[in-house]
Amino acid sequence: MxxxxxxxxxxxxxxxxxxxxxxxxxxxxxxxxxxxxxxxxxxxxxxxxxxxSKEALLREVFKNYMDKAVRDFEQYMNEGHSLKEKIEHILFLEKESYKDFPPGLIKQLLIEDYELTAYIEKQYKETTIPLTIRIIEEGKASGEIAQEVSIEHVLAFIQLYMNQYEALLEMAKQSADTEKFLEGMVHIFFYGVCGKP
Missing domain, CATH: 1.10.10 (Arc Repressor Mutant, subunit A)
Incomplete structure (x- = not known):
């Protein structure tokens, strides 16, 4: 330059x-x-x-934010972390992005901008899903995910969590200790309510 x-x-x-x-x-x-x-x-x-235009500026800001988040996570993925550490990192990133782009704000931006909606859908199909499948496959290869649990099972379970993530973050904020609440949710994600097998 x-x-x-x-x-x-x-x-x-x-x-x-x-x-x-x-x-x-x-x-x-x-x-x-x-x-x-x-x-x-x-x-x-x-x-x-x-x-x-203002709309193009908002779109550019959001896309730039998302691109950086994906790049940072891909770098984290290549550093040899355990499955549990990766899931904890995803939850941490969700919590941080919630501060910048609460789900209500994202919905508002997407409703008003079809180009941004198309971008998010493309990112989801081309980056988010392949990265998630890679995490699951690595977890299965390392024995951190049981062999009888399929990729589809884990994707469905993650989707259930993500669909309620806004509500979970609100509950975490209202609890006495936000970090401890989220740690508990990570534990339940991995081991259920009966503890580690």
Whole structure:
């Protein structure tokens, strides 16, 4: 990258970071380009030049966030962690992403943006499912998942958890110790309510 490109890239990243920070506390419908411009200390024209519209900016912020999360997780996957550590890491990432993009916010963004919906579906099919299958296969190969438990069983079980993850996080927040609550849920995920066999 030459000097101009580097400067342009820095400005783009600054605008996107500002937008992400604002999404943590504001409804996307209430965020205006003028607000982002003021907070990022750039002109509105600059934002329109880089992104074209508020909707395109929000889409870019979300996609960038998701791409980074996937890259980071793929790197974690290649570091030789146990199945339990991988599942705990997934729950940790879900908890962290919940702070930035609560499920209600994601639903709102997806309802209003078909391009973003298509992107999420593509990521799910091409990245999330293959990564999850890899985790399961590695767990079966290491003896951490019983041989009689199929990939379909584990995928269904994970889906049950993920469908209720928003409710689980709310319960965790209301408990005396959030971390201990989530640790207990990980234990139940692996060993059921009767403990480790």
């Amino acid at each position: 030459n000097g101009f490109e580097k400067r342009a890239d820095l400005i783009k990243k600054k605008i996107m970071k500002t937008t992400l920070d604002m999404l943590r506390t504001s409804d996307p419908k209430r965020i205006r380009i003028a607000d982002i411009s003021r907070m990022a200390n750039v002109s509105q024209v600059t934002i329109y030049n880089y992104f074209g």
